Amino acid sequence: MTRYRESVRSLLRERLLDAAYELVTAEGWNRVRITHIAAKAGVSRQTVYTEYGTRDAIGQALVLREVERFLLGIQETLDATDGDLEGSIEAGVQFTLELAADNPLLKSVLTSSRGGDDDLMDHLTTRSEPLLDTATGMLDAYTAQAWPQVDNVSRSLAIETVVRLTVSHLVQPVAAAEETARRIAVIAGRITRG
Amino acid sequence: MTRYRESVRSLLRERLLDAAYELVTAEGWNRVRITHIAAKAGVSRQTVYTEYGTRDAIGQALVLREVERFLLGIQETLDATDGDLEGSIEAGVQFTLELAADNPLLKSVLTSSRGGDDDLMDHLTTRSEPLLDTATGMLDAYTAQAWPQVDNVSRSLAIETVVRLTVSHLVQPVAAAEETARRIAVIAGRITRG
DNA sequence: CTGCCTATGTCCAGAAACTAGACACTTTGC
């Protein structure tokens, strides 16, 4: 079993991030005060500082946790639909669209191309490139072993297109998530078969 | 949000019971040492004592937790099959039989009529009467509002029979859980319609 | 520009919780 103190510590950190998350979604990051986080987590202000050091660090940890959950969700979604090329892509895209729909924090990270109207995290995330790169890499690794029959060039082309289209529909939706997911999957299928 | 210290405390208590549970199922209650529990939970021996006081208290808490989970499971099972008399009974009985099958601790509590071969908890549980009374009471309360068309006498008769038959089959199984559950449900149906 | 207000981040004394070792007492097995 893991050491007791470790799990107490992670309990504390999770509570702090939970509190921060609620406050962020309720009133935006720039209105979140350390005092509020501490109060909501039922902890002293000092404890927040000893745990995370600075306000920015809390924001980073919050974004990081959200991103990790997202990537984990993508991974599980892909694993659940094993083998079927278009089916996997459809499921992954739909998962992303639906998750981002009711997860304003993640959405703002995924789509933070410019400063944007909401200065939610801004400088914290160095824009969305790292996350999208990671996601793209994950898809690449997954598809490389899932669909060996597709040549490397077509596959990379299809994946990049899928990622870009997904983000595009995130920013500017035109149809329901399922419908959009299906269309993107079809496009990917044609690219890889072209 | 609940106070931080409370959740740390309950985390500790859960860990200790988790550790105790593993040890009990692995080697029996009489072979479980406080030192082992402490080690498995990653905590000092003293912490175990300040939290639970005595060895017996740990055993009681362990049994209590298991019983509460069992009753909660019964409640949820009944709620899931709303309205249908025989269906509810069948589901509840099957749940009990299957749970007890892979939960030696609970089974020993449910069937502890005498000292038994295993001196697992013995004096801790004052025998199974309290638990069975509680379960019977729960079923009574549930059925009273779920099947108002059945008169009180028939209902109580049916419930007591169901409980006794379930425990009986727990001790001396003759068929698979589903089959037994179905038969007991039929019996209950006939009693209430008699 | 000045002064006030609010928030961040640091420091520190004290309280609370966990650790580790010693000890008295009881039970168990040889």
Added chain:
DNA sequence: GCAAAGTGTCTAGTTTCTGGACATAGGCAG
């Protein structure tokens, strides 16, 4: 009937959280 092992108590010491004081920076009203 003695040694070993386990229970339960006590205590000194460490880690972690608390709460209040403080220096500093940024915004904003007059």
